[in-house]
Amino acid sequence: MRTPVIAGNWKLFKTIGEATGMVNELKPLVAGTSGVEIVVAPVFTALNRVAEALSGSNVSLAAQDCYWEEEGAFTGEVAPKLLVDAGCSHVIIGHSERRQYFGETDDTVNKKAKAAIAAGLTAIVCVGETLAEREADKTFTVIEAQLKGGLAGFTAAMLAQTIIAYEPVWAIGTGKTASDDQAQEVHAFIRNLLATMFGQSVADDIRILYGGSVKPDNVKGLMSQNDIDGALVGGASLKADSFAAIANFAV
Numbered sequence: 518m519r520t521p522v523i524a525g526n527w528k529l530f531k532t533i534g535e536a537t538g539m540v541n542e543l544k545p546l547v548a549g550t551s552g553v554e555i556v557v558a559p560v561f562t563a564l565n566r567v568a569e570a571l572s573g574s575n576v577s578l579a580a581q582d583c584y585w586e587e588e589g590a591f592t593g594e595v596a597p598k599l600l601v602d603a604g605c606s607h608v609i610i611g612h613s614e615r616r617q618y619f620g621e622t623d624d625t626v627n628k629k630a631k632a633a634i635a636a637g638l639t640a641i642v643c644v645g646e647t648l649a650e651r652e653a654d655k656t657f658t659v660i661e662a663q664l665k666g667g668l669a670g671f672t673a674a675m676l677a678q679t680i681i682a683y684e685p686v687w688a689i690g691t692g693k694t695a696s697d698d699q700a701q702e703v704h705a706f707i708r709n710l711l712a713t714m715f716g717q718s719v720a721d722d723i724r725i726l727y728g729g730s731v732k733p734d735n736v737k738g739l740m741s742q743n744d745i746d747g748a749l750v751g752g753a754s755l756k757a758d759s760f761a762a763i764a765n766f767a768v
């Protein structure tokens with residue numbers, strides 16, 4: 518019932534030329550891929566040119582962050598409606614790197630996600646525990662606080678425009694993937710929590726992506742888990758062939 522989502526987070530990589538070159542290579546590799554939503558998230562400066570390159574394809578465009586105000590004296594920020602203007606349909610919110618290096622909190626995640634959804638974007642809201650938190654047995658407490666804070670005041674209709682990405686911080690960029698069981702355990706916890714917060718049918722419909730060292734050789738195992746509905750991919754999304762192999766996990 519839930520259409521899988523494979524999203525590539527390009528972080529601070531790729532010039533405009535490299536980004537458009539990559540999607541031109543990617544498009545034919547995934548042109549026949551059906552039943553999967555494919556999304557790429559380049560840097561802000563490449564968004565509009567990548568949108569043009571993606572036009573008419575089955576690949577959607579995401580930004581990696583946004584601000585919550587529509588306009589005003591907010592030097593350096595980008596509003597959700599400007600992302601729509603640039604051609605985005607999705608935006609990543611609250612990635613652990615933003616939480617770790619740029620002061621993102623559950624409260625700012627909440628404001629950004631609400632503003633993104635109000636502008637018509639799908640918000641990909643990221644949660645995940647650090648290694649220290651996992652070792653202290655705090656994984657579920659941390660995820661619960663991030664979800665309750667990040668989704669505070671959400672309605673069921675807003676949840677329908679939301680994708681959750683579970684990314685254990687210790688698995689991001691480290692080559693250490695959570696095992697299929699470890700990931701599934703947290704995904705099931707997230708879905709159950711969302712059921713208590715928003716009702717079972719909303720929880721049954723929401724896509725929960727796994728992120729953290731997803732590669733062509735581990736995606737199948739992860740995707741075979743009941744509550745894993747896709748992947749948020751960093752490193753392996755930077756090359757067309759490996760990202761296409763992940764998007765084509767089912768074939």
Ligand code: PGA
Binds near residue numbers: 690691728750751753
């Ligand atoms: P990774 O990054 O695939 O390179 O671990 C995932 C992410 O940060 O979204």
